[in-house]
Amino acid sequence: MFFNKKRNVHGLLLLDKPQGISSNNALQKVKTIFNAKKAGYIGTLDPLATGMLPICFGECAKFSHYLKDSNKRYHVIAKLGEKTSTSDSDGIVIKKRPILFTSYQLNLSIKELTGLIEQVPSMYSAIKYNGIPLYKYARQGLKVKRNIRKVIVYNIYAINQEKNLIEFKILCSKGTYVRTLIDDLGEKLGCGAHVVFLRRLQVASYLYTQLVTISNLYKLLNKNNIDNINFFKNIDNLLMPVDSPVSFLPKVYLSFKQSYNFKLGQKIEFFSNIKNSLVRVIEEKNKIFIGLGKINTEALLIPYRLVSRFTN
Incomplete structure (x- = not known):
């Protein structure tokens, strides 16, 4: 879009995906704005x-599966009384039933x-x-x-429940389909239900307050002269570190010489209170x-997954 040569970009962006486009479409827009060689998303919306x-x-992609396996939190609004072909409002209504359940049944x-x-x-998944x-x-x-x-x-x-709409917050494991959950709930209540609003609020320990919108990225783009390297500095500052997906793991520090050997794939003699754990x-x-x-347990630090530093 802006340069023929793509950039080596490394880190994690918490994108606030807008409604009406696929996850892959959102990814391609962001990848183009960053002029990045390599990027991928975690958890299809x-x-x-x-x-x-x-x-x-x-390089952040090397650690992305830790996020893929993590818990998710959602805000969902369901419409009662109607079952659709896709379990959400993008589908066609295939069955209508009266809403007769009690709060006890709910x-x-x-x-x-x-x-x-x-x-x-x-x-439709x-x-x-x-x-x-x-x-x-x-x-x-x-x-x-x-x-x-x-x-x-x-x-x-x-x-909250108002007329034929009901609102939920849901915390669930990886692989949970919220649309299916709402469809199953509708069947248990005997009236049918489908999703009319769905927003993912949290992945692992990341919070929605850390989200960046595509429109914000475009604003930065329009604000800066694209020939000015400051634009890329500004958007790169929005990225979290490469090790962000594994931030729950403890840190250990190596000297320059130890680091050199470690990066060559060599085991390092390392005494620590941490045993049998990734670090x-x-x-x-x-x-x-x-x-x-x-x-x-033998006080050895063994390379497990290395970052390539020929990245800039």
Whole structure:
């Protein structure tokens, strides 16, 4: 878009995905603005959904699976009395029923959908069957057998109910389909339900207050002369460090010589109170994250996943 040569960009951006576009579309927009060589997102959000979409640039992708496996928090509004083909308002209404449940039945149904539960993913999901996303089969009117998934729903808070709309906050494990959860709730209540609003508020320990919007990125773009290197400095300052996805791991520091050997893939003699654990390895002199190591019981630090520093 702006330069022929793409940049090596490294770090994590917490994007506030807007409504109405796919996660991949949002990724491509951000990748273009950053003029980045390599970037990927964690945890697909439907076009209807907004909110936290972590985008890992460059070397950060090496540690992205730690976020993929983490818990998520959502804010959802469901419409009662209508079941749709996609379990959200992007689909067509396939069944209408009266809303007759009591607050006791609602609480009981929520309880039944809390804890370790089984889900059959919607045909309108990004799960692949024979290398093709399910939603592509669904758009052709085809149905394929989907495996039952076990997921954990830690909490469902019913915040508010007004007429045929009900509002929730949900904390759940990786792989949980909120649309399916709401569809299942609607069936338990005997009236049907579908998602009309969905916003992801949290992934792992990241909070929604840290989100950056695409419109904010475009504002920075318009504010700066694109030939001015300050533009890239400004947007790069929005990135979290490469080791952000593994920030829950303890840090250990190595001398310059130890770091040199560690980066060559050599085991380092290292005495620590930490045993049999992954650690973030930092080069002490420059305070640079150089990768993950594992400390074993024999007081050795073993390279586990290294960062390539030929990055600029």
